[in-house]
Amino acid sequence: MDFIIFMEAFRKxxxxxxxxxxxxxxxxxxxxxxxxPMPKMESYLLESAKxxxxxxxxxxxxxxxxxxxxxxxxxxxxxxxxxLPFMVxxxxxxxxxxxxxACGTGGRAIAMGLRAILSGLSDSVYVVGFEIQNSxxxxxxxxxxxxxxxxxxxxxxxxxxxxxxxxxxxAGAYFQEFGHDLTRRAMAQWYAQSILxxxxxxxxxxxxxxxxxxxxxxxxxxxxxxxxxxxxxxxxSKVSDGASSLGVFSENGxxxxxxxxxxxxxxxxxxxxxxxxxxSPAKLIELTTTKLxxxxxxxxxxxxxxxxxxxxxxxxFSISALLALEAIGLAPEGxxxxxxxxxxxxxEGVIPTNLSGGLIGFGHPTGASGIRQMVDxxxxxxxxxxxxxxxxxxxxxxxxxxxxxxxxxxxxxxxAEK
Amino acid sequence: xxxxxxxxxxVIGAAGKMGRGIALILLIEMASLLAKExxxxxxDEYRLTLIDVNSxxxxxxxxxxxxxxxxxxxxxxxxxxxxxxNNPLCVSNKEIxxxxxxxxxxxxxxxxxxAESSEIPIFFEAVIENAEVKCDLFKKISANNKNAPYFxxxxxxxxxxxxxxxxxxxxxxxxxxxxxxPAVQKLLEIIPLKEGDPELYLLALSIGKSLGxxxxxxxxxxxxIGNGHFVREIGVAVDLVKQLTKNHSFEESIYMVNxxxxxxxxxxxxxxxxxxxxxxxxxxxxxxxxxxxxxxHLYEDSLFKPLLANGKAGGQHTDGSQKEGFFSYRGHAxxxxxxxxxxxxxxxxxxxxxxxxxxxxxxxxQHYIPWSSLSRDPENKGKIETxxxxxxxxxxxxxxxxxxxxxxxxxxxxxLTVSKVAASKEDVETVLKNGFYxxxxxx
Numbered sequence: 001m002d003f004i005i006f007m008e009a010f011r012k013x014x015x016x017x018x019x020x021x022x023x024x025x026x027x028x029x030x031x032x033x034x035x036x037p038m039p040k041m042e043s044y045l046l047e048s049a050k051x052x053x054x055x056x057x058x059x060x061x062x063x064x065x066x067x068x069x070x071x072x073x074x075x076x077x078x079x080x081x082x083x084l085p086f087m088v089x090x091x092x093x094x095x096x097x098x099x100x101x102a103c104g105t106g107g108r109a110i111a112m113g114l115r116a117i118l119s120g121l122s123d124s125v126y127v128v129g130f131e132i133q134n135s136x137x138x139x140x141x142x143x144x145x146x147x148x149x150x151x152x153x154x155x156x157x158x159x160x161x162x163x164x165x166x167x168x169x170x171a172g173a174y175f176q177e178f179g180h181d182l183t184r185r186a187m188a189q190w191y192a193q194s195i196l197x198x199x200x201x202x203x204x205x206x207x208x209x210x211x212x213x214x215x216x217x218x219x220x221x222x223x224x225x226x227x228x229x230x231x232x233x234x235x236x237s238k239v240s241d242g243a244s245s246l247g248v249f250s251e252n253g254x255x256x257x258x259x260x261x262x263x264x265x266x267x268x269x270x271x272x273x274x275x276x277x278x279x280s281p282a283k284l285i286e287l288t289t290t291k292l293x294x295x296x297x298x299x300x301x302x303x304x305x306x307x308x309x310x311x312x313x314x315x316x317f318s319i320s321a322l323l324a325l326e327a328i329g330l331a332p333e334g335x336x337x338x339x340x341x342x343x344x345x346x347x348e349g350v351i352p353t354n355l356s357g358g359l360i361g362f363g364h365p366t367g368a369s370g371i372r373q374m375v376d377x378x379x380x381x382x383x384x385x386x387x388x389x390x391x392x393x394x395x396x397x398x399x400x401x402x403x404x405x406x407x408x409x410x411x412x413x414x415x416a417e418k
Numbered sequence: 419x420x421x422x423x424x425x426x427x428x429v430i431g432a433a434g435k436m437g438r439g440i441a442l443i444l445l446i447e448m449a450s451l452l453a454k455e456x457x458x459x460x461x462d463e464y465r466l467t468l469i470d471v472n473s474x475x476x477x478x479x480x481x482x483x484x485x486x487x488x489x490x491x492x493x494x495x496x497x498x499x500x501x502x503x504n505n506p507l508c509v510s511n512k513e514i515x516x517x518x519x520x521x522x523x524x525x526x527x528x529x530x531x532x533a534e535s536s537e538i539p540i541f542f543e544a545v546i547e548n549a550e551v552k553c554d555l556f557k558k559i560s561a562n563n564k565n566a567p568y569f570x571x572x573x574x575x576x577x578x579x580x581x582x583x584x585x586x587x588x589x590x591x592x593x594x595x596x597x598x599x600p601a602v603q604k605l606l607e608i609i610p611l612k613e614g615d616p617e618l619y620l621l622a623l624s625i626g627k628s629l630g631x632x633x634x635x636x637x638x639x640x641x642x643i644g645n646g647h648f649v650r651e652i653g654v655a656v657d658l659v660k661q662l663t664k665n666h667s668f669e670e671s672i673y674m675v676n677x678x679x680x681x682x683x684x685x686x687x688x689x690x691x692x693x694x695x696x697x698x699x700x701x702x703x704x705x706x707x708x709x710x711x712x713x714x715h716l717y718e719d720s721l722f723k724p725l726l727a728n729g730k731a732g733g734q735h736t737d738g739s740q741k742e743g744f745f746s747y748r749g750h751a752x753x754x755x756x757x758x759x760x761x762x763x764x765x766x767x768x769x770x771x772x773x774x775x776x777x778x779x780x781x782x783x784q785h786y787i788p789w790s791s792l793s794r795d796p797e798n799k800g801k802i803e804t805x806x807x808x809x810x811x812x813x814x815x816x817x818x819x820x821x822x823x824x825x826x827x828x829x830x831x832x833x834l835t836v837s838k839v840a841a842s843k844e845d846v847e848t849v850l851k852n853g854f855y856x857x858x859x860x861x
Binding site: 137140142227 | 492495496497498499506511512515
């Protein structure tokens with residue numbers, strides 16, 4: 001059955017502007033000390049709201065959307081829409097909605113903002129995502145994060161560190177199919193590239209990482225007795241706290257807000273796809289849902305992947321990055337290692353990827369990451385990024401993934417024009 | 419013997435430094451066995467009785483065990499998930515950890531007297547290193563017991579045959595010497611009686627293996643292998659200090675010998691820092707015991723006595739931080755060195771005199787790598803060989819003194835082997851590598 005359905009162009013233009021990210025906080029930051037009190041949810045929410053609002057001369061959002069994956073367990077907080085008027089007082093008395101899609105929450109939140117504009121009910125939507133994960137030790141947080149899978153069926157047999165275990169299986173299958181050594185080296189290089197990019201982003205969790213010999217470090221043998229069989233710690237994004245926010249606007253909304261076009265991006269296309277969480281992946285060496293979402297987005301945008309100048313992918317693990325590059329179509333199956341090792345994804349490569357540092361380098365507060373990806377695309381494409389790369393190609397793409405390739409949102413953007 | 423159920427056992431002296439460590443490793447093993455039992459069954463088969471005269475210390479011991487059982491669980495979650503794989507009621511890490519800790523603590527039982535121990539078949543003894551105290555306890559426990567209980571003694575120096583005879587145990591005792599801290603240190607010296615019960619020996623081996631220990635069997639000679647080597651090395655160090663004090667102050671001599679036996683020999687710490695760690699009072703006691711039971715006079719107390727008289731005994735505070743001895747400490751970091759003439763500590767680092775001593779010792783060999791890095795390097799063998807070669811050929815005073823020390827250390831290893839305290843040179847090296855974290859055997 002052909003799942004690729006041609007989408008009509010959006011019936012109105014949709015813009016992204018006023019991007020803001022807090023520091024993504026956790027081990028890696030030099031100020032992180034687990035024995036001392038840490039910033040609370042409220043401070044992240046207020047900071048991100050302030051950061052976005054201050055970029056909008058006439059801020060008056062019509063509605064708000066707030067995303068978080070597991071606030072109810074990490075900090076015992078639900079009914080998150082109630083925080084939006086706290087963060088953005090002009091949202092009092094207006095529609096506010098909470099969104100959850102595991103680690104793909106951010107992508108879904110932006111998608112809901114887009115729908116609100118297309119529906120005509122709103123001209124400007126405040127969209128924020130956050131997560132607080134350092135509230136518990138990683139051994140217990142692993143149980144919360146396992147909720148992104150089919151918990152009742154999978155948790156018992158899963159690894160102690162559940163999602164590293166899930167992607168360790170994928171890595172093992174990839175090693176078996178395409179060989180270990182080259183893949184292992186590519187995963188190590190992915191880590192090194194992520195850290196090198198993060199070092200240029202003052203808000204990144206790995207900004208203070210000054211370790212030498214990054215690639216050698218990341219070649220460390222896995223420790224199956226204490227972790228998972230096929231991944232080491234360098235292959236994994238860390239536990240993070242943080243928030244990211246932005247505004248989604250119609251043209252009317254953008255103009256009313258007083259935002260200049262040169263500070264905004266236009267959403268060209270969106271590809272959304274949901275897998276069946278109750279089923280195991282059909283192919284461990286393929287992110288099938290991601291592939292579908294990206295194909296839909298590219299078809300709707302009527303462009304090829306070769307026209308993408310900046311890319312933000314969901315590298316919750318280094319193996320996820322390899323598989324995402326293949327799902328996106330940048331490398332054939334089994335060839336992502338060579339693609340990475342050739343430098344294709346570096347800032348000087350054919351497709352600069354995760355210039356922010358990505359999830360491994362910038363950090364991964366699960367509810368925030370998808371929005372953070374769009375924040376970084378906005379900064380790059382308007383020339384304001386800390387790790388600025390001026391690409392020739394006109395489009396940017398983000399891929400936000402929740403769970404084991406279950407909840408996927410691919411968004412293609414270009415610089416806004418009058 | 420094989421029918422002896424060691425799952426109901428007791429630790430005597432449970433609240434002491436070694437006692438609580440032994441209690442912890444026994445508790446971890448018993449809780450692990452219990453975890454594999456079907457839900458609801460097995461609970462009554464396990465009981466760890468913690469005996470100590472100090473009731474306040476026993477209350478603190480309960481909290482210590484609970485805290486460390488939790489830490490163990492969190493650190494070894496993979497192992498625990500495997501133990502619980504057939505338990506459908508415990509799914510998440512938290513459920514597993516909580517169940518493991520709760521059930522583990524439920525099998526502990528505290529007692530300030532031996533009155534409640536009449537049915538316990540096995541006692542792990544960890545009271546002070548004093549034959550009279552130990553034997554008095556053994557006799558009382560035996561008299562109070564319905565069975566003829568077995569004793570696993572943690573003595574590090576007293577001949578087992580002496581304890582056996584003095585307490586009239588008729589062979590129901592074996593040396594089961596764990597190293598400090600038992601939860602971390604892999605080494606276990608087992609010291610059977612010369613013509614002891616082979617089944618008791620097999621039981622000790624089996625328990626040691628269950629506890630995940632690296633086992634070395636020692637002959638029943640005072641000091642066994644570990645202290646047999648360490649006390650003799652202390653003797654070499656003391657002689658070296660005496661030579662140096664002809665031209666140097668007490669603290670300069672201690673500093674230099676500590677540096678030679680630490681950095682120059684690629685060991686985790688110098689010998690005087692190690693003595694501080696073990697405790698000057700403990701080493702003094704061990705030394706005296708070995709002097710009493712061996713024909714050679716090994717231990718000379720001239721360095722220890724003045725410090726002990728001034729209350730500088732080393733060892734650890736209850737929070738695990740290091741107490742002052744030859745050196746003073748903050749946490750575990752060395753902050754000062756003892757000036758015997760003034761009965762006070764001089765700050766370290768200390769510019770002038772320390773620099774002078776360092777100059778006199780001279781440079782470390784060119785390919786020196788700190789122990790902390792080498793010990794984590796799986797490819798360290800070649801690097802160590804290169805270093806030792808440079809040490810042997812080095813012209814600096816430090817290299818020469820260190821190499822002489824190494825030669826004497828080798829002689830000690832040979833002596834322990836020739837005298838059959840150890841079955842082989844490799845056994846001595848296993849003790850040194852696992853108990854003292856040496857990176858290499860004899861040269």
